[in-house]
Amino acid sequence: MANALHIVACAGIVPDPLQTLEPTLAPTGPAIRNEMVLPAMLDPWAACALYEAASLIAKNPGEPQNPSKLWLVSLTPKAKLQQVMMTVAQKLSFELVPIDGPIGGFTDAHSTAAILAETIAALPGLDRGKLLLFGGWESANRGAGVTLQLIGERLGITDQFQGVDQIELRDDGPFEVLERVEGGRHQVSVCAGPPAVLGWATGNLPEPRNNPQIGMDNMRTIMPVLQKAKTAALDTNSLRYVSATLPAQQRTTRVVKDMHPEAIAQEIVEWIGKDS
Amino acid sequence: MTASSTDWSAPGLDSETRESSPLPDPDPAIDRPPMEVDIVCAGFGPAMGGFLTTLTQAWNDNPADPAFESRVMPGMPLQVLCYERADTLSAGVSGVVTQAKGIRSSFPDLNPAEIPMAVPVTDERVFYLLDPIGASRRSLPLRIGDFFLRLAGSLVLKDRAFELPWTPAFLHKKNGLVLSIGQFNQWVAECLMAGGLVQIWPGTPVAAPILENDAVAGLRLADQGVNKSGEPDHNFIPGMDVRARLTVVGDGAIGQVGAALNQNQNGAKCWAMGMKFVIELPEAAADSELRPGTVWHTIGYPEPEIFGFLYVHPDRLVSVGIFVPSWMGDPARTAYRYLQHFIQHPALWKHLKDGTLRSWGAKSLEESGRRAEPPLSGNGYARIGEGSGSTNMLTGSGVDEAWTTGIQLGEAVLELLRAGKPFTHQNLSAAYETRRRASWIERGAREAENARNGFHRGFIRGLIGMALTGLTRGKLSLPAHIPPAHRQIRPFSFFAASGIKLREAAELVLEDGRPLHDALMSARGWPEIPFDGRLLVTQQDALLMGGKVQAPPAFADHVIFRSKGLCLLCDEKTCIAMCSGQAITLGSDGAPVFEREKCIHCGGCLWNCAQSPDGVNGNIDFRAGAGGLHSAEN
Structure with missing residues (x-):
């Protein structure tokens, strides 16, 4: 496919799930305790979208005078984003567009989407006719799963796909999308072409390996734009959370000897069943 | 550049040593992608923080300084890359108390409140802990001493602990800081990356130095996409050769680069396992004697050879841990269980018992200090921090010493860059080693060199030897033959x-x-x-x-x-x-x-x-x- 792609991946950050996360009520509303202290990572669903975007660009580089391009747009505290970039920037090439904003997943999705849409619309060189807007269909922060859809609506993009696991470009411009549906099956759609919004599930790609050369090249542009990141003026008054809770977690440790594997399996099934 | 043109044998090694070399056996058929930078660094800890901070601050003061022009990318500033194995820079495992002399010299306006979990030292105490259980392996002289302490009862004992009436001067950390090294590293890295000169890459283990013609020519990163044995598997990506004029080795006590350059050492080192809990105290403890900045050192329990500590951070967080040394000859060195018994000692448990374990960690400490100091520099490389023998085992401190060795190398590198001199052994020795030898690091290291010799002949002799060394500032010490760790x-x-x-x-x-x-x-x-x-x-x-x-x-x-x-x-x-x-x-x-x-x-x-x-x-x-x-x- 000779046509160039302009892919914009939207990705927030979340606390490293290997940390013990404690919900707390801050003066500004629900929060994760000490979130600024904890290591962060790209939101896992958005990270899958980014890996898929990079793979798609690699397969469809465009022409030298009209190359495909990948932007990563992120609204998050720039100090934390800088930490995350130390890992992500070694994996694939992209142009970072940071917007300095609050941490946590409790910002208003409408307000967030408005700022992201405005930022994307103003990207220099972005051709709407080549635009694929990527992101996660869920978020490890809050899981409302509406921000990407709202951005698409604000940008006037009506072809939207959620729970995407695969995209395949056809030579004549259209592309085929596999979306997750009930029953562990995929719905197959064919879209006439960009612009479109794709909210990714897990995709099919592993996390790319670190490549120091890519990291060094990326970081030359990432650090200057991080320094100059504009601050998001999010609306903090229109949304109020009554309560926020984490999913129930339980860990029990018991030492047993000579227990048959089938008995162990049965006990685990019964234990899981208690929550359902 | 491929590995086939690289000499992987360290200079001066005999064939017997080379057979047991920890260096990987490179496959010359693998075409390794090269990358050229000016300075490449292995490991990001306090020493590397000191080095990179010194470079960055000098560059920020005068970005037009021609010394900072890259040779590999003309027109660009120096290309300085640092690779760290840990997945995040905040994964450093250590809660420490440090005098922070070197750290404050880099940051004269340092405000500890800007660093999570950091607080100035407010109170220092040393306790000898009696064995409340009776399982500790105590020698006869120690049991006699314990007997007399018990006889004196509450006159000298509180919660089965005897508080030394004074803290020896060599243990003092006056004007120092209690830190979480993980949070401190993260804070330093943020400052550095914002400075714009250096790039720090976590999650990137370094396999070995590249040795060529009696010089270190850079670092080889670990292969990815391999099986357990290191053989190429799916999506194999050979570790890149990052070639540089100067390789800075700051990968700590167990780093592979340092180890590969250490092969001619005799292995007679002292070690300790530092293991600790981070515990959140209950709210009721806020008014207790464990105020932020409190520092306790303990000896005597759970085994006489095991030293302990308790440092109080802000927000009711406490780092409490033990050091299990290699000179504890007992082969059953079950540090985790010892740590659990330690925190249950009555003197600690009364404060900790209603707390919550927030995290846990462990780290090997190289406790030989100057006695096992490896070459500090060679052609194309210099070594800083714990792996360079900077830890002071008399004062029980290493972070500030490591940071300061980084500053010294940073100043030396600036001197050589400005003079247009290459990073040869001779030049690095003159610029870096001379600074280090003339500094408080060297003076302290010399005083501490034999401070812990006595412990190889028993706990009480160890204490006597340490006191002798500390009170005479290293002029007197006990002799010892120190065998290899095994x-x-x-x-x-x-x-x-x-x-x-x-x-x-x-x-x-x-x-x-x-x-x-x-x-x-x-x-x-x-x-x-x-x-x-x-x-x-x-x-x-x-x-x-x-x-x-x-x-x-x-x-x-x-x-x-x-x-x-x-x-x-x-x-x-x-x-x-x-x-x-x-x-x-x-x-x-x-x-x-x-x-x-x-x-x-x-x-x-x-x-x-x-x-x-x-x-x-x-x-x-x-x-x-x-x-x-x-x-x-x-």
């Missing part, structure tokens, strides 16, 4: 007469499947740990609290048993007892088995092996590996 582990048979109780322990193992060394402690009279799931948890549960352990796929195993035959012959298997993450367990064939997914990279196995295939090194090779503990509060 020979510091005494065989089980040595302890037979003093009640090793192997048979009883074996029965416990058969009864409930627990590890032998854990059973051995029970057989010796240590009570079972009353697990409460909150503060006292099993070692496996500790791996899941705070930052958890993770090993990314597609890297090779980094713990290698050189000779399985030696493992099968080994009765002690101290590697299993000391493994902080229980990543080394006993296999069905009687040999230890390594599980990479549980390894926290403490490096304890490196010096807790009682066998040696060459009489110098242990039977365990510790190579480049990814992953480890993700704890941010350590």
Whole structure:
């Protein structure tokens, strides 16, 4: 496919799930305790979208005078984003567009989407006719799963796909999308072409390996734009959370000897069943 | 550039040493992508923080300084890259108290409140802890001393602890800081990356130095997409050769680059396993004597050889831990269980018992100091920090010393860059080593050189030797012959007469499947740990609290048993007892088995092996590996 792609991946950050996360009520509303202290990572669903975007660009580089391009747009505290970039920037090439904003997943999705849409619309060189807007269909922060859809609506993009696991470009411009549906099956759609919004599930790609050369090249542009990141003026008054809770977690440790594997399996099934 | 043109043998090694070399055996058929930079660094800790901060501050003061022009990218500033194994820079495992002289010289306006978990030292005390249980292995003189202390009762004792009436001057950290090294590293890295000169890349283990023509020419990164044995697998990506004019080695006590350059050393080092909990105190403790900045040093319990500490951070967080030294000859060095007994000592437990375990971690400390100092520089490389022998074992401090060695190298590199001189051994020696030798680091290191010799001949002699050294500022000390680490582990048979109780322990193992060394402690009279799931948890549960352990796929195993035959012959298997993450367990064939997914990279196995295939090194090779503990509060 000779046509160039302009892919914009939207990705927030979340606390490293290997940390013990404690919900707390801050003066500004629900929060994760000490979130600024904890290591962060790209939101896992958005990270899958980014890996898929990079793979798609690699397969469809465009022409030298009209190359495909990948932007990563992120609204998050720039100090934390800088930490995350130390890992992500070694994996694939992209142009970072940071917007300095609050941490946590409790910002208003409408307000967030408005700022992201405005930022994307103003990207220099972005051709709407080549635009694929990527992101996660869920978020490890809050899981409302509406921000990407709202951005698409604000940008006037009506072809939207959620729970995407695969995209395949056809030579004549259209592309085929596999979306997750009930029953562990995929719905197959064919879209006439960009612009479109794709909210990714897990995709099919592993996390790319670190490549120091890519990291060094990326970081030359990432650090200057991080320094100059504009601050998001999010609306903090229109949304109020009554309560926020984490999913129930339980860990029990018991030492047993000579227990048959089938008995162990049965006990685990019964234990899981208690929550359902 | 491919590996075929690279000489992988370290200069000056004889053939026998080379056979047991920890260097990977490169496949010359692999075409390794090269990358050219100006300065490449291995490991990001306090020493590297000091080095990179010195460079960055000088560049920010005068970006037009021609000394900072890159040779590999003309027109650009120096290309300075630093590679760190840990997945995040906040994964450094250590809560420390430091004088922070060097750190404050880099940041004259330092405000500790800007660094999470940092606080100025407010109170320092030293305690001798009696054994409230009766299981501790105490010598007769120590038992006599304990008897008289008990006789004096509450006149001198409180909660079975005797507080020294004064803190010896050499232990003082006046005007110092209590820090979480993980948070401090993260803060320093943020400052550095914002400075714009250097790039720091976590999650990138370095396999080895590139040795060419009697010089270090850069670093080879670890291969990705390999199986456990390191053979190419799916999506194989050969480790890149990052070539540089100067390679800075700051990969700590167990770093692979430092180890590869150390091969001509005799292995006679002293080590300790530092293991600690971060505990959140209950709200009621806010008014207790454990105020932020409080520092306690302890001796005497759970074993006489095991020193302990308690540091109080802001927000009711406490770092509490122990050091299990290599000179504790007992092969049953079960640090995790010892730590649980330590925090239950009445003097500590009254403050901690209602607390919550937030995280846990462990790290090997190289405790030889200047006595095992390796070459500080050579053609194309310089060495800083703990792996360069900067730790002061009299004052029990290493962070500030490491940071300062980084400053000294930074100043030396600036001097050479401005003079247009190459990074030869001669120039680095004149610029870096001269600074270091003339500094307080060297003076302290010389004073401390033999401070802990006495401990190799017993606890009381050790205390006397340390006091002698400290009070005479190093002029007097006790002599000692210090064997290689594998020979510091005494065989089980040595302890037979003093009640090793192997048979009883074996029965416990058969009864409930627990590890032998854990059973051995029970057989010796240590009570079972009353697990409460909150503060006292099993070692496996500790791996899941705070930052958890993770090993990314597609890297090779980094713990290698050189000779399985030696493992099968080994009765002690101290590697299993000391493994902080229980990543080394006993296999069905009687040999230890390594599980990479549980390894926290403490490096304890490196010096807790009682066998040696060459009489110098242990039977365990510790190579480049990814992953480890993700704890941010350590």
